[in-house]
Amino acid sequence: MRPRTILSDLIYRLSLRPDGVVPAYVAYLLLSRLGRNQIEIDARGSSGTMPKISQSHIRSWRVLLPPVEEQRGIVEKIEGGSRVLLASIAQAEREIALIQEYRSRLVADIVTGQLDVREAAATPFESGGEPQSQSS
Secondary structure (H helix, E strand, O other): OOOOOOOOOOOOOOOOOOOOOOHHHHHHHHHOHHHHHHHHHHOEOOOOOOOEOOHHHHHHOOOOOOOHHHHHHHHHHHHHHHHHHHHHHHHHHHHHHHHHHHHHHHHHHHHOOOOOHHHHHHOOEOOOOOEOOOOO
16 A cells, blocks of 8 residues: 555455455455345345445355466456446447537537528438438
8 A cells, every 4th residue: 555545434445465366356355246145134234325344244254266277368358348338338438429429419409590590490301311412
């Protein structure tokens, strides 16, 4: 830990054995259904949004630790599978941003009178989304 670092009582720092544990593997394990179940069982407190877990509970958790090479293989498999999902999410976020930009531009054009809504609404659209020429 860095010197002079202060952690909230709701943040836990786990110290792992450097010789037999891949940190990313433990992180994925704690995010898995098995890990989440252990966390939810041991979570205590009156606040539903900020329950606490004691150190003794954390120390009692069962952690499946295959050999280090297998842990690395599991991490690579998870991260390889998530790359496709993350790329899809990034693409969807870019498209949402473009649609929001288009909407803002459209509102600005309507407000400034550069686009007559009545005329645009009366113009039929082809399946491609472009207005049909009035001469056809």
